[in-house]
Amino acid sequence: MENSYARDCSQTVMSFISCFSVDAAREDGSLGRLVNDDHINPNSNMKIITVKGKPHLCLFATKSINPGEEITYNYGDSEWPWRSKVLKMTLHCY
Template sequence: MAATRPQRAKRNPKHNAIYYCSLGEDKEGFDIKYINSFKGRGVFSCRRFQKGDFLIEYRGEVISRKEQENRLKVYHDALKVFMFDFRFNGQQLCVDAAREDGSLGRLVNDDAVNPNSKMKVTGVDGRPHLCLFALKDIGPGEEITYNYGDSDRPWRSKVFIFSSIENVRNCHKL
């Protein structure tokens, strides 16, 4: 009879999130890939994740609602999508992830219909952190997505979708 190695206990997803948030680093198991000129880059899984697992932190500068309003006045439209509003300890705050800092969370794309992760506010040493947790099992090669929550995003417009489909058809005719 062969000796079996005891299985290592799986770390609690919330503790896993706290660990990586306190390090200020992304965990391994993800890759950045270019998708297309409209969507840009996205984050893809390189391994399996189970439903409930901590995936990635959405890092950036935590700012007040007033500071967010000031920045929205000067930011180009392409940078405004990196603002994430949330409530923490009764305050309305925002994470501004507009600055390219090498972190993965800012590159996770929107999926309003079938997201595979969900953003949750997690407190670490009294400070808020935005953490993505798997809504379902995720396999290697799958893009990590979450529902941004805003219904007025331009890429969700039916006019845009039909226009994009027509552009694709026209490209194939060339």
């Protein structure tokens, strides 16, 4: 969790529940930063678990996930560019 992001929600990379975010910009060995968004049919969801006073963003499967299947969760209600039908059509054309 990056404090710089937590200070200003408008700067989050993957905004999640108020001011929490996952900093996916830096390779830090965390597997959570590799999980893509699916707002229609995700197979996991994220919960905040506080351990010893420190919040952790944890993914929990919401259905059975097969080996090799991509893990996804809903990033939230922002207008993420990859959700745009226009962008999807543009990407599909190339």
